[in-house]
Amino acid sequence: MIVRFGLYLDLMILFGAPLFGIYSPQPADHRRAALHTLRALYAGAALVGLLLSALALAALTASMSGVPLLEVDWSAAAMLVRETSIGWAWLVRIAALGLFIIVVALSHPMRGPSAGLLTLLGGVALATLAWTGHGAMDEGLTGIVHVSADIFHLLAAGAWIAAIFALGTLLVRAHRSMSRDQAEYLHRALARFAAVGSIAVALLIVTGLVNSWVLVGLSGLATIGTNLYLQLLAIKLLLFIGMLALAALNRFRITPALEEALRRGDQTQALRRLRKSLVVEASLGVAILGLVAWLGMLMPPSAVG
Incomplete structure (x- = not known):
């Protein structure tokens, strides 16, 4: 439950923070001073999202296999990723978070095009959580x-x-x-x-x-x-x-x-x-x-x- 909570909060920040920068742009005189701090925060949050996603996959695999978390079979985790909608959603999230880090490193995260792309990538990562909920059970x-x-x-x-x-x-x-x-x-x-x-x-x-x-x-x-x-x-x-x-x-x-x-x-x-x-x-x-x-x-x- 703690991992799920962390993912919700982390990915909501990764989507909502760049979005906030779009409709409420930072004052020009603060942009340069805040750039390095913002890059570190964004990259750190994305890395936390990657870590929590890995833990969530391990916990789900362990639960489905009926084994403790530390004894999880990673071949079973790989099969879960390849053959289930939850797994495909997990892959999309990992890709979105990886691209998020690259965009943060190579561009100005507070300017229009970059902020828009970061919002999109954060939104995609956040949206993948829908496949970890009850909605994925319906057909x-x-x-x-x-x-x-x-x-x-x-x-x-x-x-x-x-x-x-x-x-x-x-x-x-x-x-x-x-x-x-x-x-x-x-x-x-x-x-x-x-x-x-x-x-x-x-x-x-x-x-x-x-x-x-x-x-x-x-x-x-x-x-x-x-x-x-x-x-x-x-x-x-x-x-x-x-x-x-x-x-x-x-x-x-x-x-x-x-x-x-x-x-x-x-x-x-x-x-x-x-x-x-x-x-x-x-x-x-x-x-x-x-x-x-x-x-x-x-x-x-x-x-x-």
Whole structure:
């Protein structure tokens, strides 16, 4: 479960961070100073993704073979990669992460074409996780709809989660420097994220409903008192509602308050309120990813009759 959680978080950052750079470009005077740090962070995250993918493959092979992780048969792992959809998805992820590292090393990861390519590669790597979930168990039209919903659900979540961490980074920079320019840039980034966040929320709601219909259905709701999967799903929904409430608070109360504070030249209190909100929102997001990793290891009501 820890490996699954790590993969979700890592690949969401690799997709959402370059995407954030596209719709909220960095100020020109910070690009050169941040380039080496950003390259190291991107390459490091991609390497972590490769390591976690290898561990996930080993764990899956060990589970299917009924042996401890340290005794896994790598010939069985190779057969799993060659002969299953999960294996092909794994290969695509490895290729996408490898290309991600090459692009980071050879280009400017904060500029348009490179940022777009990194977003694409991160999105491909993230999308492959759909084949490690329950959607891969379905066949025919249901399977296509389910996997497609999983992919868009992952991408929307990645865009949101990564933006929270990116905004948090900008907030820390603004708070430490006490610079009006940094605070103004943070405000512009918040405004830019508003539209992207609305699209992400809409996608999460629609794809979440599709997945719930396929995995649970109306009849499955009757077993919520005894079914751990449904109970965890209910907790996830409550946490998601909490994130929605905080996002609405940021957009309609805290961001306008920051704008007004910038006009007055006293943004300290507004930045402090924003920091508290983003910390809670990020904590809820991480908790949701933990629940998703747990849910992926349980059988949904549709699979148990």
